[in-house]
Amino acid sequence: MENPELPSKSRVVGFIDIGTNSIRLLLVRINPNKTYQVLTAQKEVVRLGEGEFIEQTLQPEAMERAITVCRKFAELARQRQAEEIIAVATSATREASNKAEFIQRLKDEAGLDVRAISGLEEARLIYLGVASGVHLADRQALFVDIGGGSTEIIVGDQQQYHLLDSLKLGAIRLTTMFFLPDEKEPISPIRYALIQNYVRNIIVRTIQRVQPYKIDVVYGSSGTILNLADIAAHRFFKRKLEREDEITHAQLKEVIQVLCEANLEERRQIPGINPERADIIIAGAAIIDTIMEELKLPSFRPSERGLRDGLLIDYLSRTDQSLMLGQMTVRERSVLHLARTVNFDEPHARHVARLALQLYDSGYQIGLHRLGRWERELLEYAALLHDIGAFLSYQNHQMHTYYLIRNADLLGFDQKEITIMALASLHHRKALPSKKEPEFAALDKDSQTAVKVLGIILRLSESLDRSHMGAVHRARFVSGDKREVILEMFSDQDCQLEQWGVENHLEAFEKTFNRPLVVRVIAKSSV
Template structure:
C-alpha cells in the first residue's frame, strides 16, 4: 500500500466495467464515486479500428471527459495532495511509463511517475495494432487488447485532475475491501486462524454464542473420545462418527443458555437450527440428536427427528449418545477430576479404570446411574474401579461451586 500520511489523496482504480474515484486520508474516505466507464465498456463502444483511429480516440476522450466532469469538479473543490493509481491496468501503464522493461508485478509499487510519461505511453499504444502491442516489452499479453482504452481513460483523468505525477499502488479496491473487513472483524479473523477447519470453527462459534462451559465441554469430549477409541472393536464406528461425537460433546450443554430444565432438548433445537457450516443435513441431525440424548430419555422411534433417520444412522445415534451420556456423568461435578479412562475387556464384561485427582464420588455415582445405555450398545456389563488418587483434591467436592477453570487432563488416545 501507499502511506498518505496526514495529507489527502485521490485514488483512481480502473476496472473492466467501472472506474472508482476516491478522495480521502488515513482517517477515511470523504468522497467516493463509481463511474461506468471501465476499459471493457470503452473498448466495446469505441474501438472499431485497430490501431485506434484518430476519430475513435477523439470520441472516447470526449465521452470520458463528460462522464468524469462532475466528480472531478467535486474532487478539485475538496482539494488533495497527491494522486494514487491502483489496479492491474494502471500498474501495466506505469510499468511502461517508468521507461524500463519491467512488468507490473515487479518494482513499480510506490513508484512516482510523471503524468507526461502516461501521455507518451498513450500516444505510443494508440498507434499500435494488437500484434504490435503483444511485442511491447513489459506489457502483460493478457492486457494487450484492453490497454489502449486504459491508456486513453487514465490519461484523460490525469489531465482533468491537472497533476504532475502519480504514485503507483499494488493494492486495489479489492484488497482494500479485504483489509477493511479484517479491521472490522478482528475477532472473526482470529477465530479463522485459531480454527482453520470451517466445521470445527462453526461448532465453537455456536458454543460460544450460547456461553458454554469450555472446560466442562472439553473434558466431556476427551472422555467420550477415549471411550469411543477403546471400544471401537465392538461398536464398529469410524472416524466420521468420532468427529460427530466430539462436536456433540462440545455442544451437549448449550441448551442451558435457554434454561437448565429440559436443556438437552434445548441443545437439540439450537444445534439443529444453529446454521452449522460445512455439515450435511444428516450430519447436523445426528449431532443434534446425540446432544438430545445425553440425559433423560433414550432414543425411541416415536421421537421427532430420530424417526426420520435411516436405520444405520439411528444405530449411530444410539451409540454416540450412550458414549456421551457416560462421559458427561464422569464430569458430573464439572470439576474435571477424572484424569484417565482405561477400558479393558475382562471375560464377558468391560472394566473401566478411572484415574482421579480429586473427589470423584459424584462422578462414580453418575457413571453407574447412566451406564446402562452403553452396556446395551456394547452387549456387555460395565464395572468401574479407581487407579488411585492424588493426596490433594484438585476438583470441587459435590455440592460446591463449580470453578471457571480447571487443570488439564490427559488427552484421549487418537484425539
C-alpha cells in the first residue's frame, strides 16, 4: 500500500470534535520530526443533541449553535495558517435523520468537510488519545469515556487496544429520557435507582465482554467524568483536580448523593461543578457509577485527553516513519481482519488490487480521471474486499459484499469512505451506479464520481484475473487514436477468459468515461 511522503517543513493542522454536548478544537504545529506544539485548545458547549434522542432529529436551534461555533473555530484555525482541518462528528450527528443536511450546512457555512464516524471508530480514537498521554508500562487499562450521547469502553495496553465498544448511553440522552426539560427538584434515591437499572440493562453484554480481561487501572475521560472528579477533588482533597489524582468508587458515591440531594440551583453552587453541566451530570454519573459497580472497580483516574487528541495521534500515524518500515496502518489491519474473517481468496484479491492501482495510475496519466491519492487508497481497499460476499453466497455476491462492508464497523474510516468502498464493490458486477439508489444519491457530486470511476476500474481489474490464475501480470491504459482508450493486458500465457471478461464491460466503460475502450493483449516476450 502506498506510503505517504514525509513532509519537509512544519505545518499547522486543526482537529475539530463535534460532540453531542460540546465542540472542541485542537490546533497544533507539526514538525518534520513528528514533534508538535499545541497552539490552542478550545471548547464550547452547544448541546447539539438537545431534544434529538426522542425523534432522532437534530433541532434547528441546536444546529445553528453548532454551525456558529464550527465557523468560529474554522476561522481561528485559518487565521493561524492551518493547512488542513480534520473534523469529525459523533453520536448526535451519526444517529440523526437529518445528518446529511447538517453536514452539508457545515460545509457551506463553515467550510468544513465533516466526517460522521461510527461508535467503534470513536472508541478507537479515544483510546489513541488517552493511551498516548499515560504511561501504562506492562499494565492493562480500562478506558471509559462518557459523552452526551454515547459511552465508549475500551480495554487496551500501551501498544494496542484489545476490546472496543460503544453504547447508546450519554449524559444528554439519559437526561432527555428520565427528566422533564424544566425539572429543578432534587433526585430521589428511587429515581436514581431507575436510571441505574436502565444503564445496567444496556451494559450487560459489554460487562460480559470486559470481565475476562485483567484490569490494572481505569481511566475516565470526557466532560461528565472530569467534572465528577473535580467535585470529588474539591470535596476530599480541598483543591482543584490534578493529573495524578485517583477517585475511589466510595468517593464517587458520596459526590452523587450530594448532587441528588440538591435542587438544580443548589447543584450549580457545589464546589468544583461546571454550572453548565448541573442539569445533565446526574444522568452521566449514573453511567460511570453503574459500570464501576458491575465490574467491581475500586477507583478511576481522570484524563483530560480524548477524541480530539486521538485525531492528532491518528493523523501522525498516517505519515509516520513506521509506515516506511512496512508496519500496517489501522485501516489496513481493519480491512484485512474483515477479509480474513470470511476466508477470502487473498492471492486473487491482492492481484486484483495491484491491477486496479495500475489502471488507476495509468488512467490518471492519460487524463481519463482526475481523482487523487485519497480515492486511490479507497480503491485498493475496495479491491481487497470486492469478493468477500462469496462467503455467504456466490450468486449476487456483490450484494453480500456491499452489506458486509457497510455493516462491519471498519476502523479508521468515516461513513462516507465506507459508503464509497461499499458502492464501488457493489458495482464491480452487473449494474452501474444510479441515482435511484438512495445511498448513491445521498453522496456529494465528487463522491458519486469516485464511486463511478472506482467501480468501473474494479470491474475491469476483476475481469483481468477472471481465472484466478494471475494470467495477466500487468495492465495499463494508454491513449489511442482520436478519443479511444486502449487497455493493454500483459501476459505470457493464455488469457482468453480474461480478454472476454474485459470485453463484456466495453459498454459500461464508455458510459462512464464517454470514451470507447479497445482491448489489446501483449505477450511478455514482445515487451
